[in-house]
Amino acid sequence: MNSVNGISPVKDRTVRLRIMSTTDVHACLMDYDYYRDQPDASIGLVRTAALIASARHEVPNTLLVDNGDLIQGTPLGTYAAKKYASIEHGQGQYVHPAIRVMNAMGYDAAALGNHEFNYGLDILDDVIAGADFPYVNANVYFDDGLGLEPEECRRNRYKPYVILDRRCLDDGGQAHDIRIGLIGFVPPQIMDWDQANLEGRVKVKDILLSALEWVPKMKEEGADLIVALAHTGFDGKVTLTDGNEENAVLPLSLVPGIDALTFSHTHHVFPVDLHLLDTSFKDETGELLPDINLDKGTIHGIPAVQAGFGGGHLGVIDLSLQFVQGRWQVVQGTSAVRRLEKEADVDGDARHRDAGIADLLRQDHEATVAYANEPIGTIHAPLHSYFSLVQDDASVQLVNHAQTWYARRIIAASMPELSHLPVLSVGSPFKAGRNGPKEYADIPAGPIAIKSATELYLYDNTIKGVRISGRLVKEWLEMTAGAYNRIDPLSSEEQPLLNPQFSVFNFDVISGITYEVDVTQPAKYKLDGNLNDPHTSRIVHLRYQGAPLDPDQEFIVISSNYRIFGGGNFPGIREAELVIDSEAESRQALIDYITACGEIPAEVEPGWRFVPMEGPLNVTFTTSPDAVKYAGDFPHIRFTGRMNDQGFGIFCLDLGPQSPERNAATRNPGKIGLKGSFH
Template structure:
């Protein structure tokens, strides 16, 4: 009994002196993401001058409101490419303008919705730094980007990150403070793509290396949760720190200490696409165990992250996390696009005045075209929508080079089809009837606010440029009689340059000489055949001036021989403005294609299959070799081009 009493006293004393463990606290945090809105403020397509229920921040705002009601704690972040993308963006930047005290319509809407932070995208720089600086003043939330520096390479040009002091309700309803760091990252190629605006003004650094350096810094400042708002694509598992990669999302999931990665830029979706990528879990919305999302473009989807948080004496930690995306429309059984949500009324009311200004702007005529302009077959034959751009660029170059040492060099023009279906859907084509042409049509023909630039290349360089461009196509087997898919959808159509002023054929029975990143993968392969200038085989040593845009001239698309070093003229005018001026001066132009390129004969009858819009059928007569094959996917129609 005495022994038991001593033991009892010992145990009682132990209980009295042992500290009581802190109770574990759990909470849920919902992170909401938009990306690549590209001034798609309302559900409206300014190029077709019609309502479009597949786009619009006004639609996403409804999804945001719904998602917020489902979660006690939420945060809303935009991932960049806000200020450029359609005539609304151009109108604000180039026509109406912004002055101190003005609020850009995109920020007006986002302020109403209640964003917590935003990162900068590459297209934020299309109108120059002064415009961007003025626009940012109208945002009632911080915009961040950590890998953009002053020319000293050490001073951040923009706020690199923000640590948001917030409170979260735990599962019992009690509030707790939490510090959430949002680190912004931007594609480092902006200094190439917008060289005219940025050269000598900023420098950029690698996305992944920057994240690796910044994460410990925000951790040391007390951040409980670290989010990377990275305007970059997901890319591949081959990207490493220091690569200066354009698409580095996968690599960012490997950065120690981060809890969620927001991506965009590629105009794709995750979860959805990238499901076969190493480490990807489409069901959970993670890559390498880290929640990551890419919610489409133009307001097509809302990204939704759900994080489980635990708080102990050591602070907050993330015990699990998932991501998903919510669309604003769906395809019904007849492949028609059906809206899933309505517009948010307060957003519509706030921006309707500027929307009406843009409608007046885009509807103003400035000239006439003598034939219809369409891009339904732009990937399989010489095309009027590309032809008229090339004609305008040559016209502009002839004037700009007069009196210079280059005025006697032959001028070629490189232009690509911008609206050719693809990710934009079955209505994403240029279709301008003959007759008066308006501003909306010019914007339709040339989507981007690129500026005119000119480079010099030899005939051999022209050949390599076209070889890279021919990467648009898959390799065809001439021994197969069944229709064969022609178009490689992983190759962006804006990289399918047609060079006007020379004639050539494309042999799609040959493998690609270059891969999509400009790497020489088949040194013995030659798809470009019978390349000629003025009816004679091109002289590989002859010098040419090629008029193009700032993106391509500065290395955009990674074309061989184009790295910004052979630029001879950086014009202040946009390619689109050159097109408008060309038509205005001519008063009436004929945009019919001159048929300077075609596919090489295959020796045996083959059918090259491709998809286009349903309205393409009206133009089949333009080429007797074109036929309709049947229905395609997601509202597209399948067509065929017969070769022999």
């Protein structure tokens, strides 16, 4: 039984220890939106620092940790990575601005997230070398080239855990020496997502198996309590018998000896009120899953916290320890989150930011602003992603055209034997509300800069291409169609269209073909890529060049390393024949394409739509309330005037056969215009 439960204290002295956690900061160090080139008081370690100072002041004993996904995610992260790439590895010539800030803020330890590996192991080693605090990870191992399975590897690539000896004051002011163990974990899927950076150099073990191996050793070494810094999310469907799970918090909370959990990866917040809690913590009826206590902030009785994204929240775990049976043990624990917006007004009041931290970042921040504002072209109409989940979208199509343009250049230059194959391209709306109603692309017409390309393509992915059949193209789209709830065409009740558990970065739109999505049918695939209903099909009227797509026809499909190497669990893609294995960044291809074109019409060409439906339908979807300014451009979309608890606007979508949507580009195939696109 874990130490939070079932202990009878034998002494009256109580030590109260507070563990503060940041996570998924994603290079949001300043309170600044580099895409909009304006301050943003809802993000940034420069503001989280004020929350941390306040939380520290309240209690005598504290620890501050970070849970990973720190160095990637904004133009500042890209700028810093380019800086590392330009200097000699291992020379210590540059300290990452995030590390510089964390050193100043007095972090006690940090864990690695999956995005720490995006820039390669050498840059990651250089980043870690600048830290005045330990980095911990227990499930990444050296690949010794012996053909061993991950479970057989024995040499950890990083320090698996640390035990910090801390002198803590009890309630009466008496000092006691307490040994605090901290252990870190990262999803095993990094071997897929960053295969080019990691294959042949490291192997990654299952999170649960690693915890079962290392936690007892930490106890043997004298740890009084153990905190898992787990860069993994919560999935209520995961069991103890599952292996290599990406989101393993639930089984991890059952590991004997773990006294507290800081977790991350999915950008959710835990604990929060039930109506704000992500659906992954609830059953199909919307009720809280068993063994989760929101009042105490526990999972299976273990205090656990997830601090959102971008420095917008601070996770706080409060533990009470008593000296029981000859050692200090946790007898009680609770968790909570503190939200940045409550501490800062919307005008960016400087009183709520740490001026010293801002000064540390000033040089890198100013260089990033200059880099992000380098001009690359012009667009003739606004590009936005507000409706990218419910209709053809110019912002996604622009990325797809850039990838097609780049792939065709590669094929022409070095793979002429593939020139007879049609090229399709896959893009996703990365900024489509994953982190809240403010996170959507919105680029005004006129001159555009590098920041616009980074807004459309957030991640440091590289371009890959596979040769697949038309049959697999259809299955790819069937997986994407899991983004939607099933709609009853006979119901007049309000029916939300979007599946809240489906990640927007897995909503793949394939350009070069046309298709319709029948949301009256059940989804063919579950979110994990396993079949939900093998006899159903949501993808209909799938066509290439106007004719029904031949399931045996071969295509080259361009996507990212994340998708091609298994990210999102798309059926059959990981096993497909890799024919384009480029290390060029997808974002850079987009920048180069816009630069080459000079001017971008930003018009939507026909791609996909929903199957029209008869009936008294009331289908709704959520997006940013800012989308209202564009809703008038689409007669089939109407704002209801209502908002949900998360601050998203609720819009109606007309799916009727006479809808004025169907959409303008679909009705007018001649209105196509992206330079370099295929027709």
